[in-house]
Amino acid sequence: MxxxxxxxxxxxxxxxxxxxxxxxxxxxxxxxxxxxxxxxxxxxxxxxxxxxxxxxxxxxxxxxxxxxxxxxxxxxxxxxxxxxxxxxxxxxxxxxxxxxxxxxxxxxxxxxxxxxxxxxxxxxxxxxxxxxxxxxxxxxxxxxxxxxxxxxxRGHYLDLGLVEATAESVSHHGGVRVGCLLEYQGQVLLQKTPEGWCLPMGGVRNGFREGRAELEDLLAMQGVGAELGFLYSVFDAPSGNATWMIFQGEMELCPAGVEFALFPVKDLPLQEISPQPVRSVLRRYQTEFREARFGLYVDGTTSAGQINPIDRNATPWSKIMTEQGNQ
The missing domain is CATH 2.30.110.10 (Electron Transport, Fmn-binding Protein; Chain A)
Structure with missing residues (x-):
């Protein structure tokens, strides 16, 4: 531009x-x-x-x-x-x-x-x-x-203490799987899987460091140059066998592999996204990207967790979904 x-x-x-x-x-x-x-x-x-x-x-x-x-x-x-x-x-x-x-x-x-x-x-x-x-x-x-x-x-202070406390409090029972939501010039990187499009995700590992290393190896093998930023979402896997941790990040190099593609944030193929929790993550990202106001989603003890904006005021996830009309 x-x-x-x-x-x-x-x-x-x-x-x-x-x-x-x-x-x-x-x-x-x-x-x-x-x-x-x-x-x-x-x-x-x-x-x-x-x-x-x-x-x-x-x-x-x-x-x-x-x-x-x-x-x-x-x-x-x-x-x-x-x-x-x-x-x-x-x-x-x-x-x-x-x-x-x-x-x-x-x-x-x-x-x-x-x-x-x-x-x-x-x-x-x-x-x-x-x-x-x-x-x-x-x-x-x-x-x-x-x-x-x-x-x-993006005009806000980041609460690194909240991110660290959340990461430390994650239960490692069943392992950790680390993924990323990478932005490049108003576009998001998605990976093609047999089930549909998904965020780039490493495999399930015993701890956070091993999980992040797995993700970084995946990106490197596909020629993706990226800098992982703040923790964006933490929730239990759909199968219940691991905790998923999604990090926001910025891309520096475009992918070389055919299984990756970039989609404009406003035109993400949400109906082709699998699994459902990742679809929810991307719906939320569309709203927060548009408003330039981000928060950290943390799974709750009930069916819905909460969004923790930079100012520490937690917003119930159900309220976010109601506002988006996606309940």
């Missing part, structure tokens, strides 16, 4: 948002020594030798001149309990540091308490890049702690 108008720019922003990232607060000081900072997820490592990283700063930022002239900055990778810090430094608050615990680094950059990791940097280079500048920093010092990072996808 060409980027030509405001609508296209909005869709491009949404497409960029399909990449799950961490959340950072980038900090520095003004010429007068006042602390400044902004929330950013456009952060990546660049080099180990020399140790380089980069962040992007909008040219429209009121802090542009300070960051490009200070000669130093720090990157603070936020933890999952620092959503308030992320929001504060993304707002127009005049006193972002007033309610934030921090200390000064050796280079004078603010380091935020409780961050998963921090990097104290000297500015190595500044690159002009469209409506942003790229700040390339040479890492002078860094540190990290044992904590879960704050993650972000």
């Amino acid at each position: 060409a980027v030509q108008d405001n609508d296209a720019l909005l869709r491009l922003r949404q497409a960029f948002g399909s990449f799950a990232t961490g959340v950072t607060v980038v900090t520095s000081t003004t010429a007068q020594g006042d602390p400044i900072g902004f929330t950013a997820n456009s952060f990546t490592s660049v080099s180990l030798d020399p140790p380089l990283l980069l962040v992007c700063l909008a040219k429209s930022s009121s802090n542009l001149e300070h960051f490009t002239q200070s000669g130093h900055f720090a990157v603070n990778i936020l933890s999952e309990v620092q959503k308030d810090v992320s929001a504060r430094f993304a707002s127009r608050s005049a006193d972002r540091f007033g309610e934030t615990a921090w200390c000064g680094s050796r280079l004078g950059n603010p380091l935020i308490d409780g961050s998963v990791a921090w990097f104290d940097c000297e500015t190595d280079n500044i690159v002009d890049a469209g409506d942003h500048v790229i700040l390339i920093g040479r890492v002078a010092e860094f540190d990290q702690i044992e904590a879960r990072p704050l993650a972000y996808l």
Whole structure:
């Protein structure tokens, strides 16, 4: 799709948002020594030798001149309990540091308490890049702690703690089968089986790690390049002999095997999908993809489980099915 108008720019922003990232607060000081900072997820490592990283700063930022002239900055990778810090430094608050615990680094950059990791940097280079500048920093010092990072996808925070707790609580009686719901440019990858179309699924294995390895081997053999993301659905197999775990992911390479095919999300062949639980997973995905709002489905002790959105508010599966008219 060409980027030509405001609508296209909005869709491009949404497409960029399909990449799950961490959340950072980038900090520095003004010429007068006042602390400044902004929330950013456009952060990546660049080099180990020399140790380089980069962040992007909008040219429209009121802090542009300070960051490009200070000669130093720090990157603070936020933890999952620092959503308030992320929001504060993304707002127009005049006193972002007033309610934030921090200390000064050796280079004078603010380091935020409780961050998963921090990097104290000297500015190595500044690159002009469209409506942003790229700040390339040479890492002078860094540190990290044992904590879960704050993650972000499609305009929402991801609850990695909920995903881990769900995975750990899955009963391994009868084994685990791991599958994936892979998206590629608004399309979903399906695998042809004797029973019909299905999501790519590994075989039943004793534990989660073995099950995921089985799935990754299957994808590799078929020439599918993919990055598995968050846990999307957990339920008992139709036969009751295993727990199925479906992960959402992004495709990087198209499949080479003839048994795989891509279908537009809105035109999935639902009547040809087998088994029924996978059909339900794909119906839900159609709705959530359209609304860009995702949740984790967890099987319940009754016939229906519940959807756990990113904000932890559980929605009964029966309500979702009623709204879709698929009861």
